Amino acid sequence: MKNRTVINIAEVANRTLSLEAAAISELRQYINSDFEQAVELIAHCAGRLVVSGIGKSAIIGQKIVATLNSTGTPAIFMHAADAIHGDLGMIQEDDIILCISKSGNSPEIKVLVPLVKNFGNKLIGMVGNMDSFLARESDLVLNTTVREEACPNNLAPTTSTTAQLAMGDALAVCLIEWHGFTAADFAKFHPGGTLGKKLYLKVGDLSRLHKAPQVQRNSSLKEIIVTISSGMLGVTAVLEPDGTLGGIITDGDLRRMLEKNIPAESVTAENIMSKYPKTIQEDELAINALEKMREHDITQLLVLRDKQYIGIIHLHDLIREGII
Template identity: 45%
Template sequence: MKEEILKKARRVFDIEIGELLRLRDCIDDNLARAVEIILSCEGKVITTGVGKSGHIAQKIASTLSSTGTPAHFLHPSEALHGDLGVIDHKDVLLAVSNSGESPEVVSLIPYVKLLKVPIIAITNREDSTLARYADVHLFLNVKKEACPLELAPTSSSTASLVLGDAIAMVLLELRGFTKEDFALRHPAGSLGRKLRVVRELYHTGEEVPIVYEDTPMPDVIIEMTSKGFGATAVIDKGGKLVGIITDGDLRRFVRRGGNFNTSTAKDVMTKNPKTVKSDELAAEALKKMEEHKITVLIVIDDEGRPEGIIHMHDILRAGVL
């Protein structure tokens, strides 16, 4: 029984993978045109569709919005009862319909055309009404659904979803969308925590332990002890970071026979310490700490001057992991 179940499940995978490969091989200049239209759009992308296609359209809108392309899902039935007003002449309509003949979606065409809004259609029929009236038609080229009854949209809905993802990811790259941009759009939940940036968590001002290269070691130890990070930044006369002294550096100095009473920060410090910028992801800072087996990073500005300090515990307390 178990083997039969697994066999049937693998059949679904095989069919849908095969249809995706067919779609990949048939994408053409129309995809490039669709991306160019959206890229030059001064408004937003309005996605629409009903049934399974509607769910796919909602997901495409969500992916676009979270990756730098403002988008909004419009249910075609609601559109015909007043919500059509959400479409502006600066927008683009992306309509998803397997048959290309969904009455609710097709009914939108005259109104959208009056606004001179470009229509990008995703369908599995090149001769459909939606395909004919669209400015750009993206043909799914799906020959076989994974449904044994050939009824439930499976391969076609997967192909629509992947096509939408492809458009969104190409736009992301062309816009130069960054991890920091992504973080700004995902402030809540575990994803938001992972995408927090260093400036949200680091210590600044009087909290930052800093000494000069020629600071006597007794004063260095007082600075380290009073600030509680087990480390201090070491700067030159111009205020630029030149080193760091940690508890480990103190122990190594003692083992070498060093004398704190006759030494300065320069004698004990580790040169060229690991640093981080305030706009970097906290997760990246944590990764750097783990790779180099350290617990603190000095946060520097563009001139190489310390502007803060971040401890591993600051990141862990924020739930970044």
């Protein structure tokens, strides 16, 4: 086993990041008419974008496909090596092909490209060698040329794959804006996990999990305590005679009342309630409830349907759902 070379780890890491950052910055000179036409071609595509590549470029291709699919542009991945052994059958008449390669001269690419062109599909090449077979044969070229790899031997794909990834993101973001893809659209494709819940989970979805604890203005202290205890939320709403919301009583309000040594038998809800409770509409996003709780340093909000009190959303609901 070779002796380990002593290196300055921070220096090597910083050099790597500097090289890759510079490569991404230099990509701006390659945002040209071919790039613009590629965006328009994909945006108007009646089929899908079929992304292909070999080696590390194939891995980048899979990530680009994932990004496109999640943002409203139908895409599939086809490995260049598998394509010539049967996977070409996945290409449909209206599909567009995006082939990714650093050299543009890989044997698999040289076999694949003529086959794609025989099908009559438009071919976009994302390539780091403008004198390559792929660059010459593509209908449109996305130039991802880099000066050098971050690898000290200038061999392992590092800077080049970073450039491919960044160019793919630029393509995807242009398509997002082209189609007017919104956060609501994004939520449709991301229903699972914390991200999805932040985008679609509504206040009403959580408040319905609880009863809506409530007392009247003239309710006794015993009624208040029983209501708060049975609701297990540490709070109850106080309603006016006409059913509208009049206030809120928390377990903290009860403690502060007891500290004043007021005769318990004479206490009613209106004596201890806070008249201006913090509220939120049931159709608002749950993440907005969290922001409001943080803003006012509280742990629950009364939920309204228009002006009608219908329940409570508690901080614990948001924690349980992974919103926090």
